[in-house]
Amino acid sequence: MIELTVFFIISYIIHGLGVTVGYHRLLSHRTFKCAKFVEYFFVFAGYLAFEGSPIWWTAIHRAHHRHVDTPLDPHSPRYGLWHSYMGWLFELKYPDHINPAEQCKDLINDPIYKFFEQGGNMQRMNACNFIINLGVRAIIWAFFGWQYALASLLAGAAVLQIPLMLNVACHIPKLGYKNFATKDDGVNVWWVGILGLGEGWHNNHHAYPGSARNGMRLFEVDLSYAVIKAMKKLGWVGWINHGPKDISLARKEWNKKFVLQESIERGKHYLDNVAKDVAKDLDMVANQTKEKALTRV
Ligand SMILES: [Zn+2]
Numbered sequence: 281m282i283e284l285t286v287f288f289i290i291s292y293i294i295h296g297l298g299v300t301v302g303y304h305r306l307l308s309h310r311t312f313k314c315a316k317f318v319e320y321f322f323v324f325a326g327y328l329a330f331e332g333s334p335i336w337w338t339a340i341h342r343a344h345h346r347h348v349d350t351p352l353d354p355h356s357p358r359y360g361l362w363h364s365y366m367g368w369l370f371e372l373k374y375p376d377h378i379n380p381a382e383q384c385k386d387l388i389n390d391p392i393y394k395f396f397e398q399g400g401n402m403q404r405m406n407a408c409n410f411i412i413n414l415g416v417r418a419i420i421w422a423f424f425g426w427q428y429a430l431a432s433l434l435a436g437a438a439v440l441q442i443p444l445m446l447n448v449a450c451h452i453p454k455l456g457y458k459n460f461a462t463k464d465d466g467v468n469v470w471w472v473g474i475l476g477l478g479e480g481w482h483n484n485h486h487a488y489p490g491s492a493r494n495g496m497r498l499f500e501v502d503l504s505y506a507v508i509k510a511m512k513k514l515g516w517v518g519w520i521n522h523g524p525k526d527i528s529l530a531r532k533e534w535n536k537k538f539v540l541q542e543s544i545e546r547g548k549h550y551l552d553n554v555a556k557d558v559a560k561d562l563d564m565v566a567n568q569t570k571e572k573a574l575t576r577v
Protein backbone atom coordinates (compact mmCIF):
# COMPACT_ATOMS: atom_id res chain seq x y z
CA MET A 281 0.00 0.00 0.00
CA ILE A 282 2.83 2.40 0.89
CA GLU A 283 4.52 1.65 -2.43
CA LEU A 284 1.29 2.36 -4.30
CA THR A 285 0.77 5.64 -2.43
CA VAL A 286 4.32 6.73 -3.23
CA PHE A 287 3.74 5.74 -6.87
CA PHE A 288 0.52 7.79 -6.93
CA ILE A 289 2.27 10.88 -5.48
CA ILE A 290 5.20 10.60 -7.92
CA SER A 291 2.78 10.14 -10.84
CA TYR A 292 0.74 13.15 -9.67
CA ILE A 293 3.87 15.32 -9.57
CA ILE A 294 5.15 14.14 -13.00
CA HIS A 295 1.77 14.60 -14.76
CA GLY A 296 1.21 17.84 -12.81
CA LEU A 297 4.54 19.23 -14.00
CA GLY A 298 3.53 18.11 -17.49
CA VAL A 299 0.63 20.55 -17.31
CA THR A 300 2.31 23.40 -15.42
CA VAL A 301 5.81 23.31 -16.94
CA GLY A 302 4.95 21.71 -20.31
CA TYR A 303 1.51 22.91 -21.46
CA HIS A 304 1.38 26.15 -19.53
CA ARG A 305 4.75 27.81 -18.92
CA LEU A 306 6.50 26.39 -21.99
CA LEU A 307 3.96 25.95 -24.81
CA SER A 308 1.43 28.63 -23.91
CA HIS A 309 3.77 31.36 -22.65
CA ARG A 310 7.30 30.44 -23.84
CA THR A 311 8.71 31.51 -20.47
CA PHE A 312 11.93 29.52 -21.02
CA LYS A 313 13.87 27.79 -23.78
CA CYS A 314 14.83 24.12 -23.67
CA ALA A 315 15.94 21.11 -25.67
CA LYS A 316 13.18 19.42 -27.71
CA PHE A 317 13.35 16.19 -25.67
CA VAL A 318 12.60 18.20 -22.51
CA GLU A 319 9.60 19.81 -24.24
CA TYR A 320 8.24 16.45 -25.43
CA PHE A 321 8.80 14.82 -22.03
CA PHE A 322 6.72 17.42 -20.17
CA VAL A 323 4.05 17.77 -22.86
CA PHE A 324 3.56 14.00 -23.03
CA ALA A 325 3.39 13.85 -19.21
CA GLY A 326 0.60 16.45 -19.41
CA TYR A 327 -1.11 14.62 -22.29
CA LEU A 328 -1.34 11.58 -20.00
CA ALA A 329 -3.38 13.63 -17.53
CA PHE A 330 -6.27 13.88 -20.03
CA GLU A 331 -5.26 17.42 -21.03
CA GLY A 332 -6.17 16.97 -24.69
CA SER A 333 -4.41 18.40 -27.73
CA PRO A 334 -1.50 20.72 -26.82
CA ILE A 335 -2.41 23.04 -29.73
CA TRP A 336 -6.03 23.27 -28.57
CA TRP A 337 -4.95 23.82 -24.92
CA THR A 338 -2.54 26.58 -25.91
CA ALA A 339 -5.04 28.29 -28.24
CA ILE A 340 -7.71 28.34 -25.52
CA HIS A 341 -5.27 29.50 -22.84
CA ARG A 342 -3.81 32.31 -24.96
CA ALA A 343 -7.41 33.45 -25.63
CA HIS A 344 -8.03 33.41 -21.86
CA HIS A 345 -5.16 35.87 -21.37
CA ARG A 346 -6.14 38.06 -24.37
CA HIS A 347 -9.77 38.42 -23.29
CA VAL A 348 -9.52 37.74 -19.55
CA ASP A 349 -12.87 38.06 -17.72
CA THR A 350 -14.74 39.43 -20.73
CA PRO A 351 -17.45 37.60 -22.75
CA LEU A 352 -14.70 36.37 -25.14
CA ASP A 353 -12.78 34.63 -22.31
CA PRO A 354 -13.39 30.86 -22.90
CA HIS A 355 -13.86 30.11 -19.18
CA SER A 356 -14.35 33.13 -16.93
CA PRO A 357 -16.52 32.39 -13.85
CA ARG A 358 -18.14 35.82 -14.36
CA TYR A 359 -20.43 34.05 -16.86
CA GLY A 360 -21.36 30.94 -14.87
CA LEU A 361 -19.51 28.64 -12.47
CA TRP A 362 -20.35 25.37 -14.25
CA HIS A 363 -19.34 26.79 -17.63
CA SER A 364 -16.07 28.01 -16.14
CA TYR A 365 -15.33 24.64 -14.51
CA MET A 366 -16.27 22.07 -17.16
CA GLY A 367 -19.04 23.42 -19.41
CA TRP A 368 -16.56 25.02 -21.81
CA LEU A 369 -14.96 21.58 -22.43
CA PHE A 370 -18.08 20.41 -24.24
CA GLU A 371 -17.82 22.96 -27.09
CA LEU A 372 -17.80 21.01 -30.34
CA LYS A 373 -15.70 23.52 -32.25
CA TYR A 374 -13.35 26.44 -31.68
CA PRO A 375 -15.21 29.71 -30.96
CA ASP A 376 -15.06 32.13 -33.94
CA HIS A 377 -12.41 34.36 -32.31
CA ILE A 378 -9.99 31.46 -31.64
CA ASN A 379 -7.98 30.19 -34.58
CA PRO A 380 -4.91 28.03 -33.81
CA ALA A 381 -3.53 28.61 -37.33
CA GLU A 382 -3.15 32.28 -36.36
CA GLN A 383 -2.60 32.14 -32.61
CA CYS A 384 -0.41 29.00 -32.35
CA LYS A 385 1.88 29.43 -35.36
CA ASP A 386 4.76 28.14 -33.22
CA LEU A 387 3.04 24.76 -32.66
CA ILE A 388 0.86 24.13 -35.67
CA ASN A 389 3.56 22.46 -37.78
CA ASP A 390 4.98 20.13 -35.12
CA PRO A 391 4.17 16.60 -36.41
CA ILE A 392 3.32 15.18 -32.96
CA TYR A 393 1.11 18.09 -31.89
CA LYS A 394 -0.50 18.02 -35.36
CA PHE A 395 -1.39 14.36 -34.81
CA PHE A 396 -2.85 15.08 -31.34
CA GLU A 397 -4.86 17.98 -32.85
CA GLN A 398 -6.70 15.63 -35.31
CA GLY A 399 -7.40 18.44 -37.78
CA GLY A 400 -9.27 20.47 -35.14
CA ASN A 401 -12.09 17.91 -34.83
CA MET A 402 -12.88 18.03 -31.09
CA GLN A 403 -14.44 14.57 -30.89
CA ARG A 404 -11.50 12.89 -32.65
CA MET A 405 -9.06 14.99 -30.61
CA ASN A 406 -10.61 13.76 -27.33
CA ALA A 407 -10.95 10.16 -28.53
CA CYS A 408 -7.25 10.13 -29.46
CA ASN A 409 -6.37 11.49 -26.00
CA PHE A 410 -8.50 8.86 -24.22
CA ILE A 411 -7.17 5.96 -26.30
CA ILE A 412 -3.53 6.95 -25.67
CA ASN A 413 -4.21 7.55 -21.95
CA LEU A 414 -5.88 4.15 -21.55
CA GLY A 415 -3.29 2.44 -23.78
CA VAL A 416 -0.40 3.64 -21.59
CA ARG A 417 -2.26 2.41 -18.46
CA ALA A 418 -2.80 -0.96 -20.16
CA ILE A 419 0.99 -1.19 -20.66
CA ILE A 420 1.55 -0.34 -16.96
CA TRP A 421 -1.02 -3.06 -16.08
CA ALA A 422 0.81 -5.61 -18.23
CA PHE A 423 4.20 -4.88 -16.67
CA PHE A 424 3.40 -3.92 -13.06
CA GLY A 425 -0.16 -5.13 -12.32
CA TRP A 426 -3.59 -3.49 -12.25
CA GLN A 427 -2.99 -1.70 -8.93
CA TYR A 428 -0.25 0.44 -10.49
CA ALA A 429 -2.33 1.04 -13.63
CA LEU A 430 -5.22 2.25 -11.46
CA ALA A 431 -2.96 4.47 -9.33
CA SER A 432 -1.53 6.04 -12.51
CA LEU A 433 -5.03 6.57 -13.93
CA LEU A 434 -6.22 8.19 -10.70
CA ALA A 435 -3.15 10.44 -10.60
CA GLY A 436 -3.89 11.55 -14.19
CA ALA A 437 -7.54 12.22 -13.33
CA ALA A 438 -6.50 14.16 -10.19
CA VAL A 439 -4.08 16.31 -12.21
CA LEU A 440 -6.88 17.09 -14.68
CA GLN A 441 -8.46 18.99 -11.79
CA ILE A 442 -5.52 21.42 -11.50
CA PRO A 443 -6.39 23.68 -14.45
CA LEU A 444 -10.15 23.09 -14.07
CA MET A 445 -10.32 24.18 -10.41
CA LEU A 446 -7.83 26.95 -11.08
CA ASN A 447 -10.02 28.45 -13.83
CA VAL A 448 -12.79 28.82 -11.26
CA ALA A 449 -11.15 29.37 -7.86
CA CYS A 450 -8.38 31.72 -9.03
CA HIS A 451 -10.88 34.00 -10.80
CA ILE A 452 -13.19 34.52 -7.79
CA PRO A 453 -11.73 37.59 -6.04
CA LYS A 454 -13.03 36.74 -2.54
CA LEU A 455 -11.12 33.42 -2.53
CA GLY A 456 -7.68 35.00 -2.74
CA TYR A 457 -5.52 38.12 -2.74
CA LYS A 458 -3.66 40.29 -5.23
CA ASN A 459 -0.02 41.34 -5.15
CA PHE A 460 -0.45 43.43 -8.29
CA ALA A 461 -3.36 45.78 -9.04
CA THR A 462 -4.46 44.09 -12.27
CA LYS A 463 -7.89 44.89 -13.78
CA ASP A 464 -8.96 41.23 -14.17
CA ASP A 465 -10.37 39.00 -11.40
CA GLY A 466 -7.27 36.73 -11.18
CA VAL A 467 -6.16 36.20 -7.56
CA ASN A 468 -3.54 34.19 -5.66
CA VAL A 469 -5.16 31.23 -3.85
CA TRP A 470 -2.73 29.45 -1.49
CA TRP A 471 -4.26 25.94 -1.65
CA VAL A 472 -4.30 26.00 -5.47
CA GLY A 473 -0.68 27.15 -5.23
CA ILE A 474 0.18 23.96 -3.30
CA LEU A 475 -2.04 21.44 -5.14
CA GLY A 476 -1.30 23.08 -8.51
CA LEU A 477 2.49 22.92 -8.03
CA GLY A 478 2.81 26.72 -8.10
CA GLU A 479 0.01 27.58 -10.52
CA GLY A 480 -2.31 29.05 -7.88
CA TRP A 481 -0.39 32.35 -7.70
CA HIS A 482 -2.64 33.45 -10.51
CA ASN A 483 -2.68 37.21 -9.92
CA ASN A 484 1.12 37.15 -10.24
CA HIS A 485 0.72 35.13 -13.42
CA HIS A 486 -1.79 37.52 -15.01
CA ALA A 487 0.48 40.45 -14.12
CA TYR A 488 3.56 38.70 -15.61
CA PRO A 489 2.38 35.91 -17.98
CA GLY A 490 5.81 35.76 -19.63
CA SER A 491 7.52 34.91 -16.34
CA ALA A 492 8.53 31.31 -15.57
CA ARG A 493 8.21 32.19 -11.88
CA ASN A 494 4.66 32.42 -10.56
CA GLY A 495 5.39 32.40 -6.82
CA MET A 496 6.90 35.83 -6.19
CA ARG A 497 6.87 36.27 -2.41
CA LEU A 498 8.78 34.10 0.07
CA PHE A 499 5.77 32.02 1.14
CA GLU A 500 4.45 31.56 -2.42
CA VAL A 501 5.86 28.06 -3.00
CA ASP A 502 6.37 27.31 -6.69
CA LEU A 503 7.56 23.77 -7.37
CA SER A 504 7.28 24.18 -11.17
CA TYR A 505 9.68 27.13 -11.16
CA ALA A 506 12.09 25.21 -8.91
CA VAL A 507 12.08 22.35 -11.44
CA ILE A 508 12.72 24.75 -14.37
CA LYS A 509 15.67 26.27 -12.46
CA ALA A 510 17.03 22.80 -11.59
CA MET A 511 16.87 21.85 -15.27
CA LYS A 512 18.90 24.94 -16.11
CA LYS A 513 21.60 23.70 -13.75
CA LEU A 514 21.58 20.36 -15.62
CA GLY A 515 21.95 22.22 -18.94
CA TRP A 516 18.55 21.08 -20.25
CA VAL A 517 17.07 24.58 -20.08
CA GLY A 518 18.73 27.66 -21.55
CA TRP A 519 17.18 31.11 -21.22
CA ILE A 520 14.59 31.70 -18.48
CA ASN A 521 12.35 34.73 -17.98
CA HIS A 522 12.49 35.13 -14.18
CA GLY A 523 9.93 37.96 -14.03
CA PRO A 524 10.38 41.21 -12.10
CA LYS A 525 13.59 41.52 -10.03
CA ASP A 526 12.26 43.89 -7.41
CA ILE A 527 8.78 42.73 -6.37
CA SER A 528 7.95 45.71 -4.12
CA LEU A 529 8.93 48.14 -6.90
CA ALA A 530 6.83 46.14 -9.38
CA ARG A 531 3.84 46.31 -6.98
CA LYS A 532 4.22 50.10 -6.67
CA GLU A 533 4.30 50.45 -10.46
CA TRP A 534 1.12 48.37 -10.80
CA ASN A 535 -0.59 50.54 -8.17
CA LYS A 536 0.39 53.71 -10.05
CA LYS A 537 -0.85 52.20 -13.32
CA PHE A 538 -4.14 51.23 -11.66
CA VAL A 539 -4.74 54.75 -10.25
CA LEU A 540 -3.93 56.25 -13.67
CA GLN A 541 -6.30 53.85 -15.47
CA GLU A 542 -9.04 54.61 -12.94
CA SER A 543 -8.70 58.39 -13.44
CA ILE A 544 -8.65 57.96 -17.25
CA GLU A 545 -11.85 55.90 -17.00
CA ARG A 546 -13.49 58.42 -14.65
CA GLY A 547 -12.49 61.20 -17.08
CA LYS A 548 -13.97 59.28 -20.01
CA HIS A 549 -17.18 58.66 -18.08
CA TYR A 550 -17.44 62.38 -17.20
CA LEU A 551 -16.85 63.46 -20.83
CA ASP A 552 -19.45 60.91 -22.03
CA ASN A 553 -22.03 62.42 -19.68
CA VAL A 554 -21.15 65.98 -20.75
CA ALA A 555 -21.48 64.94 -24.42
CA LYS A 556 -24.90 63.38 -23.69
CA ASP A 557 -26.10 66.55 -21.90
CA VAL A 558 -24.90 68.78 -24.74
CA ALA A 559 -26.63 66.53 -27.30
CA LYS A 560 -29.87 66.73 -25.27
CA ASP A 561 -29.65 70.56 -25.06
CA LEU A 562 -28.99 70.83 -28.80
CA ASP A 563 -32.01 68.61 -29.52
CA MET A 564 -34.16 70.79 -27.29
CA VAL A 565 -33.01 74.02 -29.00
CA ALA A 566 -33.58 72.44 -32.45
CA ASN A 567 -37.13 71.39 -31.45
CA GLN A 568 -37.93 74.84 -30.03
CA THR A 569 -36.68 76.55 -33.21
CA LYS A 570 -38.80 74.16 -35.31
CA GLU A 571 -41.89 74.89 -33.21
CA LYS A 572 -41.33 78.68 -33.44
CA ALA A 573 -40.91 78.45 -37.23
CA LEU A 574 -44.16 76.43 -37.50
CA THR A 575 -46.19 78.89 -35.34
CA ARG A 576 -44.95 81.83 -37.46
CA VAL A 577 -46.24 80.06 -40.61
ZN1 LIG B 1 -6.58 33.33 -15.47
Ligand SMILES: [Zn+2]
Pocket residue numbers: 304308309341345485489
Ligand atom coordinates in the same frame (compact mmCIF):
# COMPACT_ATOMS: atom_id res chain seq x y z
ZN1 LIG C 1 -1.29 31.46 -18.45
